[in-house]
Amino acid sequence: MASGGLVSSSSGTMGCSLVLIMLAVMAFSRCIICMATAVEERSLLETAEFTLDSVRQSLTGQEDTIVYRLIERAKFPLNSRLYDQKYELVPGSPGTLIQFLFKQTEIVQAKAGRYLNPEETPFFPENLPPSVIQDRTYPVFLHLPAASVNVNNIIWDVYFNKFLPLLVKPGDDGNYAATSASDIELLQVTEDSMCLQQHK
Template identity: 45%
Template structure:
């Protein structure tokens, strides 16, 4: 979508915060982030596979609701036009790019990215937070930076036509805001694969250590050519993928997500009288689209994050 990682600082970084409403907003967000960090500190001692599954289940609600909110607006393609910004360091940025950059900068000031569960899409424009880091270290330091942010951004826009109607109602700012909520919910869920991998590793350290240390000999591969004295080995990603995959669990997740999309996406009326006269209910977002989003993208990307995390777990 014409998006590039920014080298320049946000134009708002050097401006003093003199607005009273803005001050109150920062104060509220800072307090919220401090509370969140305190919760993270308490959760660290209770970190296990069960707590990880509970988190992922709650994130399903956030994702489904955010998709429903975005579906309120048509495609509104001008919001993604890279020619929206044509001047200075912000050249070739769409409205969504600019909105996401500036929103993440404000949220970073309030401490959002002190939370290891949150990963920004534009890390180079973040400002220093106003709150200290008060959370315990759960992730292995060598693997903690693993993320799929670029893939999530591209995936979202590839899927956007499936849950939005064609059209243009001119409400581009609201559209960009709804997009960012969706993107952040998807990012939180997919990049939480780092925590999933850590929990699985702690639950079965011997099994995962063996899989991490397993190697694939590429010396006989028809795609590579090496001198006879040189052997090429790579870590066996497939072995890790097989170990962490549970087909039954994935089907359970997809079934639950489909049901949530049906329940959350219904039009609620008095006395259960539907405005839709057809026998087939009409949903704000097609439940099958949500299932395919999970089955084709969310779950596979989460597992790729898990594998990448585990490959560096012993570093």
């Protein structure tokens, strides 16, 4: 896991940090747009519930959420112990702390029915428990072959290994719970957005 960051302590001022954050946001958005355009274009089946306008609105809302989450994440330093396997912060569980917390979050959310929604693709799909709540129906709008496209490993790699070290300042404030919650929410909304984009 790379460490370090563009937002060095020498940059100091709030204004400079904000400019760097916005540059980082633009770089991340560009990565996401590149990934989206790399996926074959497909026509969206319009239904009463699901129209191009409603998809456009969803994407705009998700973009705003991504920017907001990036700003939230930038409040914490890198906290690289979250992402480094060598620290073995979870006894008896191989892997990094972020992998462990992400899996646990997805387990709880699977029980709440999150992954019954075809727009949601878990990052750790292995051995997820079934939903404990009553199923609901979702509109069928996904082109079936496109539904099998999964870019979560690309989102993961770009975010943790390339983007995050540019977004945040170096250091460790021990705030692992809040930092990981911020990472998880950010990756999940990015995944939702990618899912919509790859089917449009």
